[in-house]
Amino acid sequence: MDSLPDDLDRRLVIATQAGLPLVARPYDALAAGLGVTAEEVKARLAAMLASGRIRRIGAVPNHYALGYTANGMSVWDVDDARIVELGEAVGRLDFVTHCYERPRALPDWPYNLFAMVHGRDRDTVLAGVAEIARLLGSACRGQDVLFSTAILKKTGLRIGGA
Amino acid sequence: MTSTLDTLDRHLINTLQEGFPLVDEPWRVVAEAVGSTPEEVLERVRRLRETGVLTRFGPMFQIERLGGRFVLAALAVPEERFDAVTAVVNALPEVAHNYRRTHRLNMWFVLATEKPEGIAGAIAKIEAATGLPVFAFPKHREFFVDMRLQA
Numbered sequence: 001m002d003s004l005p006d007d008l009d010r011r012l013v014i015a016t017q018a019g020l021p022l023v024a025r026p027y028d029a030l031a032a033g034l035g036v037t038a039e040e041v042k043a044r045l046a047a048m049l050a051s052g053r054i055r056r057i058g059a060v061p062n063h064y065a066l067g068y069t070a071n072g073m074s075v076w077d078v079d080d081a082r083i084v085e086l087g088e089a090v091g092r093l094d095f096v097t098h099c100y101e102r103p104r105a106l107p108d109w110p111y112n113l114f115a116m117v118h119g120r121d122r123d124t125v126l127a128g129v130a131e132i133a134r135l136l137g138s139a140c141r142g143q144d145v146l147f148s149t150a151i152l153k154k155t156g157l158r159i160g161g162a
Numbered sequence: 163m164t165s166t167l168d169t170l171d172r173h174l175i176n177t178l179q180e181g182f183p184l185v186d187e188p189w190r191v192v193a194e195a196v197g198s199t200p201e202e203v204l205e206r207v208r209r210l211r212e213t214g215v216l217t218r219f220g221p222m223f224q225i226e227r228l229g230g231r232f233v234l235a236a237l238a239v240p241e242e243r244f245d246a247v248t249a250v251v252n253a254l255p256e257v258a259h260n261y262r263r264t265h266r267l268n269m270w271f272v273l274a275t276e277k278p279e280g281i282a283g284a285i286a287k288i289e290a291a292t293g294l295p296v297f298a299f300p301k302h303r304e305f306f307v308d309m310r311l312q313a
Binding site: 013016017018019020022023024025026027028038042045046048051052053054055056057058059060061062063065066068071073083084087088090091092096097098099100101102103105108109112114118144146147148149150151152153154155 | 167175178179180181182184185186187188189200204207208210211213214215216217218219220221222223224227228234248251252257258259260261262263264265267269270271297299300301302303304305306307308309310311312313
């Protein structure tokens with residue numbers, strides 16, 4: 001696991017974790033706050049993108065606001081011997097936004113594959129879930145889909161104890 | 163809520179989900195891509211942030227690569243205590259997202275901490291404050307993550 005190599009990267013994370021300043025020259029604004037040049041800010045952000053510490057710089061829409069009101073967390077009990085092959089195949093489906101292997105919590109929770117499906121209505125999500133079921137076939141011993149009925153909190157990453 | 167978005171808003175949201183240029187005047191590049199002016203696109207993005215159509219605008223950090231940790235966790239909350247437990251869970255800064263879902267495990271949240279050892283502390287706080295066992299589902303493998311949605 002990497003960590004932040006130096007203080008400037010850490011200060012840059014803290015300065016941008018709530019978002020980029022919405023001004024004409026955002027990297028100049030960040031640089032002024034951090035006491036460095038805009039060239040340094042752009043170079044550090046580019047390096048963090050290249051190393052994967054930043055996945056992407058851009059916008060995250062509220063999926064409800066875009067009409068994706070149905071959000072189903074589909075969960076599957078998949079044969080451990082085939083989880084990698086099948087998890088990758090499910091992750092390639094275009095309607096799956098996240099796909100992970102997670103531990104079971106027996107006896108309450110037998111599922112080890114989680115695939116999030118977003119859609120503009122429940123039927124669309126259920127059609128996606130049915131497609132996943134076909135793909136998994138006999139390697140799947142059980143399934144469920146948990147629809148979200150309310151967003152209770154959504155803030156994202158916060159470091160620096162702020 | 164969707165009806166308030168016009169064609170330019172949608173084009174802008176889709177474009178900005180693909181990335182944001184690392185140049186001194188990035189809105190100029192964005193404006194060219196969507197056929198508008200830098201002033202207009204910046205004003206639109208301000209409005210989309212204010213109205214909550216965009217929940218974030220900026221770098222999306224991969225917290226594990228920064229030394230931190232994300233863990234999905236769930237609680238089976240008795241219906242009559244749901245609001246009180248929501249308040250307790252949401253009050254923790256370590257809780258990044260929280261959703262109500264249709265299952266006996268009806269509250270699903272993401273714990274995000276700067277150090278991996280912070281997760282156990284957050285779980286202990288929730289268990290102590292609610293008296294409910296936390297089911298933790300740390301990821302074993304990530305097969306795919308891409309939150310982009312077509313506007």
